[in-house]
Amino acid sequence: MNLSFDVEEFIKEFENSCNKVQRKTFDKNQVITSYIQKRNQFCILISGNADLVRYDLNGNRTIIEHFSNNDIFGEVFYNVTTNNELSVEARSKCEVLIYSYQNIHYKCKQNCKFHQKLTECLPELILDKVTSLNMRVELLTKRSTRDKLLGYFNLLSTRTLSKTFKLPFSLTDLADYLSVDRSAMMRELKLLKEENFIKKDGKMITLLYK
């Protein structure tokens, strides 16, 4: 995502002057935050990869969203009504900025540039999130596992401007992301290979159609 601000510059700025923001580091597999809809937490992922996951009563894990550089997340985007716990888990070492959403609108004591800039960029950041969620809905509403796979591959192909691209997930995680059973997905992948829709070498996928 091409943000119109330089996060590094921000960090230098706020560490000296801003009292409204926390900067935290998380190790791989640590839980960054759980959504409990009390704190109105709003976060920006500065580096690393993380997933918003849900475990349901049947033991299914679902990757609701996948976050990378400059993605935003937090319970402020959720009306938590479900019984299932939602939590954001670090997939690699992560650096995260954590705010309270309310505080974003109030200037901090020092009226730091960090806050000014953030207020300015916020609509754009949130708009990006809407776009990416719409894409997610588009994908999840596909009726078959095959259509979900091809839809996702198309997305990656469009993003990378190439017929060949690398999956940002393990296949296990991909199944949890597309919300399908892993073995069924593997079967479908095999068929897609056999029918010459795709070529697959590890996590490298090549689209062979159109």
Add this chain to the structure above:
Amino acid sequence: MNLSFDVEEFIKEFENSCNKVQRKTFDKNQVITSYIQKRNQFCILISGNADLVRYDLNGNRTIIEHFSNNDIFGEVFYNVTTNNELSVEARSKCEVLIYSYQNIHYKCKQNCKFHQKLTECLPELILDKVTSLNMRVELLTKRSTRDKLLGYFNLLSTRTLSKTFKLPFSLTDLADYLSVDRSAMMRELKLLKEENFIKKDGKMITLLYK
């Protein structure tokens, strides 16, 4: 959705002074807009009901989103990459405000209150959209038709603060919204009734558990 502005007041205002906004009325079943990612259209539904729908190559119709009063929509929220056409169809008579997203940020000649207020409310409006999209993803990632139905019923129950509520859809549309086959959904509804999870009378549903 509880907006912090009064749309009626706005309309009076802008009709006299604002040259950046179009106000249009649509009859039932008319196409309000199609997403073609050229015009950066941004719309607010003032009255009526409308759906964002997709028709895929297999003839399946999917209701991607359902809009009612004060909901926002438009191609600006989409990176249209799919082959499938997306269009917003009026379910009843609709009044719609149509902008170009860029124009929202520039003050119009008269610097009308309308634009001022909109700029002010925009982050809140978009945030609402994120929340509702997250709910949608939550629903669509449920693995079974039963869980989707119960998840959706829970949502409506929470919204109306009541165990009894009216479906805002026909059952045909509900199936398209949950992205499942209608007859399979009907079968599941029947089972839910037989197993005393719900009571159903036309579009009125009552939850019998918890």
Add this chain to the structure above:
DNA sequence: GATTTTCTGTTGCAAAAACAACAAAATTTT
């Protein structure tokens, strides 16, 4: 660099969902 853990690939079988088709009910149009 050996060991443990996770991931990939596969399969038979069970369960769920989709497809297809139709009649009855309800709604809309004329």
Add this chain to the structure above:
DNA sequence: AAAATTTTGTTGTTTTTGCAACAGAAAATC
């Protein structure tokens, strides 16, 4: 108020997906 259209409810059959289980490959940990 009659006719046409859409929606609801139902069911048999086919297809797809999920479940369970396991072996080999790869990756992570010690």
